[in-house]
Amino acid sequence: MESQTMGSLRASGIASVLGIAILSIMASLLGQETDSSRRGQSLPPALTEPSTPARTNLPKTSGNLRTFQGTGSCSAIACHGGVGRQNCGDQPSSEIWRSEYTVWMTDDPHSRSFSILYDDLATKIATNLAQGGPVVPAYQDLRCLSCHTLPRSEPEFEVTSQLNPDGVGCESCHGPASDWISQHTTSNWRTLDSRTKQRDYQFWDTKNLLQRTQICSGCHVGNRNDSNLADRDMNHDMIAAGHPRLAFEMASYSDLHANHWCEKPARWSENIRTPAPSASERSAWLWATGRLATASAALELSAARAESQAAPWPEFSETNCYSCHQELTPELAALKKPGQRLGRPAWGTWYFSGIEPLVRPNPMEQGGLVELFGNYGKLMQSPVANRPKMALESRQIGQKLRDLADQRNQTGLSPNEIKQILDQQIHNSTDPAPKAWDEEAQRFLTLSSLARYHGKQWMSPQVLRELDMLKIRLQATTATKVR
Ligand code: HEC
Ligand code: HEC
Ligand code: HEC
Ligand code: HEC
Numbered sequence: 001m002e003s004q005t006m007g008s009l010r011a012s013g014i015a016s017v018l019g020i021a022i023l024s025i026m027a028s029l030l031g032q033e034t035d036s037s038r039r040g041q042s043l044p045p046a047l048t049e050p051s052t053p054a055r056t057n058l059p060k061t062s063g064n065l066r067t068f069q070g071t072g073s074c075s076a077i078a079c080h081g082g083v084g085r086q087n088c089g090d091q092p093s094s095e096i097w098r099s100e101y102t103v104w105m106t107d108d109p110h111s112r113s114f115s116i117l118y119d120d121l122a123t124k125i126a127t128n129l130a131q132g133g134p135v136v137p138a139y140q141d142l143r144c145l146s147c148h149t150l151p152r153s154e155p156e157f158e159v160t161s162q163l164n165p166d167g168v169g170c171e172s173c174h175g176p177a178s179d180w181i182s183q184h185t186t187s188n189w190r191t192l193d194s195r196t197k198q199r200d201y202q203f204w205d206t207k208n209l210l211q212r213t214q215i216c217s218g219c220h221v222g223n224r225n226d227s228n229l230a231d232r233d234m235n236h237d238m239i240a241a242g243h244p245r246l247a248f249e250m251a252s253y254s255d256l257h258a259n260h261w262c263e264k265p266a267r268w269s270e271n272i273r274t275p276a277p278s279a280s281e282r283s284a285w286l287w288a289t290g291r292l293a294t295a296s297a298a299l300e301l302s303a304a305r306a307e308s309q310a311a312p313w314p315e316f317s318e319t320n321c322y323s324c325h326q327e328l329t330p331e332l333a334a335l336k337k338p339g340q341r342l343g344r345p346a347w348g349t350w351y352f353s354g355i356e357p358l359v360r361p362n363p364m365e366q367g368g369l370v371e372l373f374g375n376y377g378k379l380m381q382s383p384v385a386n387r388p389k390m391a392l393e394s395r396q397i398g399q400k401l402r403d404l405a406d407q408r409n410q411t412g413l414s415p416n417e418i419k420q421i422l423d424q425q426i427h428n429s430t431d432p433a434p435k436a437w438d439e440e441a442q443r444f445l446t447l448s449s450l451a452r453y454h455g456k457q458w459m460s461p462q463v464l465r466e467l468d469m470l471k472i473r474l475q476a477t478t479a480t481k482v483r
């Protein structure tokens with residue numbers, strides 16, 4: 001199998017799953033860059049809250065059968081089912097919109113994530129996965145429901161199938177409502193800060209950007225670590241069956257998401273930074289925290305895969321798709337990453353490329369995080385890689401990255417750091433060495449997320465030119481090279 005994959009595997013179906021989602025996100029980001037009406041408006045001074053250390057771990061689920069309320073219980077007109085959206089650019093009030101349900105229902109694909117399991121593509125995936133055996137319909141398959149509906153434990157899935165049609169409903173991101181619903185509707189609720197709501201009522205703190213990323217990446221990266229939740233795992237088998245490859249990046253996905261809130265920057269990290277951040281820092285802040293937190297999630301997932309005898313390993317979806325899905329040419333050989341052995345796919349090209357500036361200047365470098373990474377990548381590509389050992393290393397590096405994410409969650413990026421990263425990204429374009437698709441795509445997302453800092457001040461002609469060029473190159477690669 002190995003020699004066949006390395007030799008001349010042609011990917012007829014791969015263009016339909018590789019990068020399609022990310023390309024559509026790029027198109028919409030690029031559209032927004034030129035839409036001056038949406039960016040750079042200043043926001044009123046943010047609310048303040050007493051500063052205390054941020055909590056960053058989502059409460060562990062209990063494992064007991066919980067009574068979820070379902071999205072319908074949030075939808076009353078007086079609660080979250082009103083109409084209209086607020087314009088956050090002008091003078092957003094600190095009030096919630098009260099139309100969250102309506103926005104979710106009409107504009108947010110999360111509300112359709114169950115119904116798409118009846119679509120042609122889902123049917124095709126299910127049929128391919130069955131490999132000629134009896135087909136489990138996608139809308140009944142736990143492997144699909146675990147991400148396309150409210151995440152629950154396996155026993156919970158069995159007794160609460162009535163919740164499936166909600167898709168990714170309110171409780172997927174705000175936590176199981178049984179613990180908080182009675183308090184939530186009292187006047188006392190509004191006086192509680194987000195930490196207390198989480199600690200005492202399991203109402204997840206989505207204002208903490210690290211936790212917010214952890215919530216999203218549970219489905220958008222995957223998670224096999226919570227023994228109280230059914231595994232959420234997008235592996236190469238499902239991708240080969242037709243599922244889009246998951247290529248998540250927090251800042252751009254947050255931009256694309258049909259928000260039902262205005263950001264409250266002063267409460268992002270429990271107001272640890274003084275002065276409090278401004279809302280225009282959102283993209284840069286989410287980029288930095290998000291890159292580190294998703295990389296950490298990817299390593300946790302990798303570790304759990306290595307530990308589970310039921311999971312294929314090494315898992316192809318963790319490596320560069322083009323390592324196998326193209327005929328070997330001299331140009332491709334030149335795409336070799338430092339330390340990569342020829343004939344072995346490069347590991348971790350999506351979650352780890354372009355992350356160096358966030359890892360390097362840190363004192364943790366003493367512990368050799370960059371080195372650890374290098375060794376880890378090399379080991380993953382070695383024929384003697386051993387599952388328990390890799391799992392252990394993977395968790396250790398993952399934990400370090402999570403700590404770094406926690407630091408970024410409290411500080412964001414300074415203007416100086418942003419400028420340095422932008423300069424470096426532009427400089428990279430003059431480097432004649434051929435670049436891998438993942439690397440270029442991450443570069444695109446980095447430039448677009450960071451250049452928006454402080455309105456469009458840094459969206460220089462240079463940056464715009466680079467973004468246009470990258471987009472053309474990325475699209476051309478998907479359209480012609482890989483058929
Ligand atoms: C690890 C979580 C996860 C699992 C498991 C999962 N999905 Fe998905 N699925 C997603 C995410 C996230 C997207 C959106 C991808 C994007 O745009 O980045 C998606 C997108 C899709 C789409 C495309 C929607 C569109 O309109 O483009 C289909 C169809 C689909 N999934 C079906 C399935 C089926 C069938 C299964 C089970 C075999 C499954 N999914 C398992 C997370 C998952
Ligand atoms: C995909 C994840 C996700 C889903 C699904 C989701 N939310 Fe949210 N919601 C968030 C995030 C992230 C925020 C912003 C952080 C914050 O302010 O708490 C937010 C903010 C809110 C706010 C504003 C809180 C504030 O203090 O300003 C309300 C109200 C809300 N959501 C209600 C709902 C309701 C009702 C539903 C279901 C119809 C829902 N949400 C579904 C992620 C989600
Ligand atoms: C419970 C699982 C789950 C969680 C949690 C979740 N998502 Fe999703 N998300 C999905 C699935 C499944 C889809 C695909 C839905 C579809 O295409 O109909 C999706 C689609 C999306 C899309 C549309 C992508 C596209 O290609 O158009 C965006 C943007 C998105 N999610 C952002 C987020 C963000 C930001 C968060 C965290 C605040 C989040 N999601 C949390 C499962 C989840
Ligand atoms: C180590 C080599 C290897 C890597 C890396 C790899 N694949 Fe594959 N892929 C294969 C092999 C072998 C097959 C054929 C067997 C199968 O269907 O599983 C295949 C099949 C596929 C197919 C079905 C092709 C068709 O014509 O029906 C798709 C789609 C696909 N892969 C996508 C991807 C994506 C996307 C990535 C990156 C996330 C990736 N692959 C990474 C080896 C690889």
